Amino acid sequence: MKHASDSTEQQDVESYLLECLANKLCLNFSGSGCLPIELGVKPDAVDLANKTVVEVYARVGELKGAQLHKVKGDILKLVLIDTKLGGGWNKILCFTSDEAAKYVQGQSWVAEAARTFGIKIVVINLPKDLQQQIKSAQKRQRMVNAE
Numbered sequence: 319m320k321h322a323s324d325s326t327e328q329q330d331v332e333s334y335l336l337e338c339l340a341n342k343l344c345l346n347f348s349g350s351g352c353l354p355i356e357l358g359v360k361p362d363a364v365d366l367a368n369k370t371v372v373e374v375y376a377r378v379g380e381l382k383g384a385q386l387h388k389v390k391g392d393i394l395k396l397v398l399i400d401t402k403l404g405g406g407w408n409k410i411l412c413f414t415s416d417e418a419a420k421y422v423q424g425q426s427w428v429a430e431a432a433r434t435f436g437i438k439i440v441v442i443n444l445p446k447d448l449q450q451q452i453k454s455a456q457k458r459q460r461m462v463n464a465e
Contacts, residue, residue: 327455331376331448335412336363338442345370357402359395370408371399377418378444378452389421390428397435409437414444414452 340347340363347363354366363372373392375381381389389411396409411432413419419441422432432439444452 327451328376331414331444331452332362332374334444334448335374335376335414335442336372339363339372339374339410339412339440340365342440342442343370344368347372353399353403355402357398359398361395361399368408369403369406370410371396372410372412374412375418376414376452378415378449378456380417381421386421386428390431393422393428393432393435393437396437400435409435410440411437412440412442414442414449416441 336347339345345363345365345368347365351361351364353359353361353364361371362374364370373396375385375389377385392411396407396411400407400409411419411422419439422429422437422439
């Protein structure tokens with residue numbers, strides 16, 4: 319039996335999303351997500367030739383709790399990478415559902431920050447089997463405070 323916090327399913331779906339994104343945008347991601355200089359951060363994917371840096375979210379449904387803070391942190395990460403590498407980088411946040419992406423597409427200050435910093439939001443809808451895989455993992459991983 320998997321540990322409640324095991325994220326294998328999300329990691330598998332993230333790989334699928336990166337493959338879809340690479341095909342859709344004609345990108346070539348290095349397997350390691352390594353940057354040409356050390357910044358203390360590691361993005362989910364980098365294409366140095368096309369100056370593209372990506373963060374992906376394998377979540378079905380709206381973001382909740384700490385996930386909202388992770389998105390804010392990843393916006394900062396993408397902007398830091400762009401700035402430290404001289405600007406002109408394509409910055410992408412990739413989501414598996416419109417529900418998950420709406421946090422950075424609406425009228426919130428976080429959505430405005432993403433627009434202001436030129437972060438592109440891409441939604442890649444998952445096939446039904448992968449959606450179910452993620453939903454099952456999310457159910458298993460549901461965190462509740464002990465009483």
